[in-house]
Amino acid sequence: MTKMMKIMSRPSSSPPPPSGEILKLGYLPSTATFTTLIRGLCVEGKIGEALQLFDKMIGEGFHPDVLTYGTLINGLCKVGNTSTAIRFLRSMEQGNCRPTVVVYSAIIDSLCKDRQLTEALSLFLDMLAKGISPNNFTYSSLIHGLCILGHWKEAIRLFYAMIHRKIMPDQLTFNTLVDALCKEGMVAKAHYVVDMMIQSDLKPDVVTYNSLMDGHCLRSEMGKAVNVFDTMVRKGCVPSVISYTTLINGYCKIQIMDKAMGLFEEMSQQGLIPDTVTYNTLIHGLCHVGRLRDAIALFHEMVAYGQIPDLVTYRILFDYLCKNHRLAEAMVLLKAIEGTNLDPDIHIYSIVMDGMCRAGEFEAARDLFSNLSSKGLHPDVRTYTIMINGLCQQGLLAEASKLFGEMDENGCSPNACTYNLITRGFLRNNETLRAIQLLQEMLSRGFSIDVWTTTLLVEMLSDDGLDQSVKQIL
Secondary structure (H helix, E strand, O other): OHHHHHHHOOOOOOOOOOHHHHHHOOOOOOHHHHHHHHHHHHHOOOHHHHHHHHHHHHHOOOOOOHHHHHHHHHHHHHOOOHHHHHHHHHHHHHOOOOOOHHHHHHHHHHHHHOOOHHHHHHHHHHHHHOOOOOOHHHHHHHHHHHHHOOOHHHHHHHHHHHHHOOOOOOHHHHHHHHHHHHHOOOHHHHHHHHHHHHHOOOOOOHHHHHHHHHHHHHOOOHHHHHHHHHHHHHOOOOOOHHHHHHHHHHHHHOOOHHHHHHHHHHHHHOOOOOOHHHHHHHHHHHHHOOOHHHHHHHHHHHHHOOOOOOHHHHHHHHHHHHHOOOHHHHHHHHHHHHOOOOOOOHHHHHHHHHHHHHOOOHHHHHHHHHOOHHHOOOOOHHHHHHHHHHHHHOOOHHHHHHHHHHHHHOOOOOOHHHHHHHHHHHHHOOOHHHHHHHHHHHHHOOOOOOHHHHHHHHHHHHOOOOOHHHHHHO
């Protein structure tokens, strides 16, 4: 019977029959039968039905065992229903079923994925207090969760605690810690962890080497990054697209574009196909050093070779076209992508509106802003700030103030940049009282006055022609 139910509960098979049908067939279900059925439903993602079957199982007088609870908890965690999984864990603890390390680890892993580190660590301590020893998966989940949130010191402490308990980290755990250390700029410590990895008879793989290269690139240590790349090749580890893209990004950041382009060509020679991230990195690098023509040529090459540009690609191009007073080209590009399946997002429209304002095309920017809702888009804080700045430059302070007031109403609170820009707008138009009100409001919200607003205030106070009563207010 149990063998039959295991076959029936596989994802490729039809859904297993409910317990009522089993009884009609003359079979007497057992706890093992119900557990197998629950597992089948969990595998198929039918958690709701699995929960109903669990309730039916109890209603028919059967007692779930550790395996039943573990199966259901694991299924709940896989679909992100961690809170229900915890309720089942507490139910186990109150009953006669002692939760195992597998059950605790599944919930800890799910909490870490939900970024609920405090709850995950609390459950970990609870588990230790109950005398249940953590395993490799428990530690790996916690270390990964800590690293994602940037708590690398705690991750290292847990890593050493793991080794102290004679639980050897696996490749994933080592790589997770190496990557976290590199992202924090602790590349020397990352190399030390790699040495420990080698001493544990684990070979660094392409993920390990990529993390080390990225760490050196973040510190602009391109010589050391290239040494890691050469070591990887010497050790027989084949570089990936990410390996090359990491080095390309490093050279782009320090504006050595010839080296970056050389690596790009080498990729193709090695039979590797540059992906969208590679192209975006190079296009951004070329734009940054003013080689806009080369950037656009690379964009066309990207399309010709079948790599589909994403929104990041277009944001890079729009940003540099608009900042370099090439609004006409930006508008041609905007019309081109509006006719594709890739709808421009609010970031792209904000860049274009900013470009319009810079080019003195404020009315065009205002029209575009007014039509955002028809495109299914809502302004974000940057969009509002761009339009408020444009209105202030046009001397339309009443309209700027009205739009500023609408921000909070629409759930988009002004930031420090918004406050500083509108304050300067009022100061430049001699609306001193309103400017002071905005400064007080800004400070009460915890924002700081920026250097441009400060400079303007100092200039006004130094102006001998300014009315003394205004100076007193300032």
